[in-house]
Amino acid sequence: MIDLLADRLYYLVSFLLLGVGTYMLIANRNVVKKVIGMNVFQTGIFLFFITAAFVTGASPPLLTAPEPYVSPLPHVLILTAIVVGVSLTAVALGLVVRVYEEYGTLNEEAIRQVSHDE
Amino acid sequence: MSDLPALVVALPLLGSVAVLLGGLVRPRTGWPITVVTALAQVLAVGTLATRAFGDEPVRYVVGGFSRPFGIELVVDGLSASMALLVAVVSLGVLAYARTAGPRSNPFYATYLLLVGGLTGMSITGDVFNMYVFLEITGLTAYALVASGDGGRSALAALKYLLVGTVGASLFLLGIGYAYIATGTLNMADLSDQLAAVGYQDPLVQAAFGLLVVGLFVKVAVFPVHTWQPTAYAGAPDSVSAFISALVSTVAAYALIRIVFTVFTVDFLADNGFAQTVLAVAAVVSIVVGSLLAVSQTEIKRMLAYSSVSQFGLVLAAIAVANGTALTGAAIHLVGHAVMKGGLFLTSGLVATETGARSIDGYDGLAERLPSGAGAFGVLALAMVGVPPAVGFVGKWYVALGAVEAEAWPLAVVIFASTLLTLAYFARIVERMYFREAPEPAASVESAETGATTAVVTDGTGPTGDQTTGSAPRVSLGMRATVVGAAVLAIVLGVAAFQYGQLLEPTIERLLS
Numbered sequence A: 001m002i003d004l005l006a007d008r009l010y011y012l013v014s015f016l017l018l019g020v021g022t023y024m025l026i027a028n029r030n031v032v033k034k035v036i037g038m039n040v041f042q043t044g045i046f047l048f049f050i051t052a053a054f055v056t057g058a059s060p061p062l063l064t065a066p067e068p069y070v071s072p073l074p075h076v077l078i079l080t081a082i083v084v085g086v087s088l089t090a091v092a093l094g095l096v097v098r099v100y101e102e103y104g105t106l107n108e109e110a111i112r113q114v115s116h117d118e
Numbered sequence B: 001m002s003d004l005p006a007l008v009v010a011l012p013l014l015g016s017v018a019v020l021l022g023g024l025v026r027p028r029t030g031w032p033i034t035v036v037t038a039l040a041q042v043l044a045v046g047t048l049a050t051r052a053f054g055d056e057p058v059r060y061v062v063g064g065f066s067r068p069f070g071i072e073l074v075v076d077g078l079s080a081s082m083a084l085l086v087a088v089v090s091l092g093v094l095a096y097a098r099t100a101g102p103r104s105n106p107f108y109a110t111y112l113l114l115v116g117g118l119t120g121m122s123i124t125g126d127v128f129n130m131y132v133f134l135e136i137t138g139l140t141a142y143a144l145v146a147s148g149d150g151g152r153s154a155l156a157a158l159k160y161l162l163v164g165t166v167g168a169s170l171f172l173l174g175i176g177y178a179y180i181a182t183g184t185l186n187m188a189d190l191s192d193q194l195a196a197v198g199y200q201d202p203l204v205q206a207a208f209g210l211l212v213v214g215l216f217v218k219v220a221v222f223p224v225h226t227w228q229p230t231a232y233a234g235a236p237d238s239v240s241a242f243i244s245a246l247v248s249t250v251a252a253y254a255l256i257r258i259v260f261t262v263f264t265v266d267f268l269a270d271n272g273f274a275q276t277v278l279a280v281a282a283v284v285s286i287v288v289g290s291l292l293a294v295s296q297t298e299i300k301r302m303l304a305y306s307s308v309s310q311f312g313l314v315l316a317a318i319a320v321a322n323g324t325a326l327t328g329a330a331i332h333l334v335g336h337a338v339m340k341g342g343l344f345l346t347s348g349l350v351a352t353e354t355g356a357r358s359i360d361g362y363d364g365l366a367e368r369l370p371s372g373a374g375a376f377g378v379l380a381l382a383m384v385g386v387p388p389a390v391g392f393v394g395k396w397y398v399a400l401g402a403v404e405a406e407a408w409p410l411a412v413v414i415f416a417s418t419l420l421t422l423a424y425f426a427r428i429v430e431r432m433y434f435r436e437a438p439e440p441a442a443s444v445e446s447a448e449t450g451a452t453t454a455v456v457t458d459g460t461g462p463t464g465d466q467t468t469g470s471a472p473r474v475s476l477g478m479r480a481t482v483v484g485a486a487v488l489a490i491v492l493g494v495a496a497f498q499y500g501q502l503l504e505p506t507i508e509r510l511l512s
Helices: A002-006 A009-026 A031-053 A073-103 A108-117 B006-027 B027-052 B076-096 B105-123 B128-145 B150-182 B186-196 B202-219 B227-236 B237-262 B263-272 B272-294 B301-319 B324-356 B370-384 B390-404 B408-434 B440-454 B477-512
Strands: B058-061 B072-075
Touching: A002 A009, A002 B202, A009 A031, A009 B150, A031 A073, A031 B150, A031 B227, A073 A108, A073 B128, A073 B150, A073 B227, A108 B150, B006 B027, B006 B058, B006 B105, B027 B058, B027 B072, B027 B076, B027 B105, B072 B076, B076 B105, B076 B237, B076 B324, B076 B477, B105 B128, B105 B237, B128 B150, B128 B202, B128 B237, B150 B186, B150 B202, B150 B227, B186 B237, B186 B263, B202 B237, B202 B272, B202 B301, B227 B237, B227 B301, B237 B263, B237 B301, B237 B324, B237 B477, B263 B272, B272 B301, B272 B408, B301 B324, B301 B390, B301 B408, B301 B440, B324 B370, B324 B390, B324 B440, B324 B477, B370 B390, B370 B408, B370 B477, B390 B477
Parallel strands: none
Antiparallel strands: B058 B072
């Protein structure tokens, strides 16, 4: 069991991050913390992809392809996904600023009360 | 014109850049450039569609990298109809948004980006490419929802963003599993490789689960639908019409693509549990979506919950997985887009004219606003499924498919869904035609408050000639779009049987 866990440590960590991210998204009342939770969640997925491409003792296929080599495709995919993640975070933070300007608070409960009073 | 598949994706993206650049020179160029791009898009997609409804799909390899390695664009009958739907609806909503909508250049640029993202999702043949287009669609949809005035739309967009990102991330995780299992991302290649790995393999099953659940969020299937009513109610009218007509529709198309092109019917046959989950999600969405719609008083929220229920119907067709039901799903996707988009536009028209945003305001609307009430009535009855409207044909095929597959419980729910739809639309039709209009004094007052809420500018360089505070009038373009949607709902219904026959080779290929 311990061996199995040590073997799969990277996967474990990436799924731990997924769990932490989901918890932050659900449990936090502060919208900035929700955005951070979203980022943690995505990072878990990035790590999962990179782990899947990892080969012990392999080198990157630059110019020549030495055996064994690391598959470059997941790295490229994650590069794209990171760019997407950055733009998502930017849009999210922009919206957070708008929400703060409008309601004067970042707490979800407080926002709900303000918008019900209208 | 062999580069046409690449062109239809590139055209709106280039158009969106042109809008921003043009805005630097002259501030009012946004709308003309957008219209020209949307028109060109309709023409290009139309030309492409004439070639796609054949025995063989149109294939295009981007950048000349051969098939399993490069990104491939595949246009068959189903994807062509989605791309055409996107092009036509975007042009229609644009005519409406001329006077009603947010009118800044950034709005038009984002609008065209969304068109590009949706078109890309429709015709891509590569799962990771689909994820990227899914995120482009998502990002622009969040930005468009936030283009309304005030904190409500920003808050709605933020909620939409957080939930939508989780959905797209799960989709990405599913792609990861599928890639680990097979080492490929091309859809056609994936379906061969997945069959070779074996449909009972846990890795393959996990990939299916994550991809499907990720798309459930985007389609707004019952337990993960919560973002949708908030987003649709918080967005400006033209945006909620555009998004409700297209974003969930193309996500549902992606679901069909993933389930039938990538995983194939054999996967469903091998994994009865997956099929059961799809069927249960469909039933719950149909019933609970309708019940929630009945309990709403705000028109736009009611229409949003109605979408949850209508997409349950498409999900039911996917669970049934035979040719008749899938034809029904395709017809219903197109029909629902026209009907629901039209209903949102009509509700916006009514709100601009009378200030009514809740059901109470629709009392005696037929006298005050005959065109609006007429369009709303026709579209509502079309949605319920009164023949010869398109809502009837879609439901009929799906129900027939369920009967053919002898999925009796599902068939019962699909038939009952018509009554459930009637439950929330009939009361509005009754109010519009059989009740007295409220006292004139009250309606004038509500018209004033409606006017102030309907003026929508996002403060980033409005290009219109209107100043905040003056009531936007209902323009000819707005009326024409609304009436056009109602007419289209009937015409499509008449043409739907021919369309079903046209789709036959595509559906057969999907199921083989």
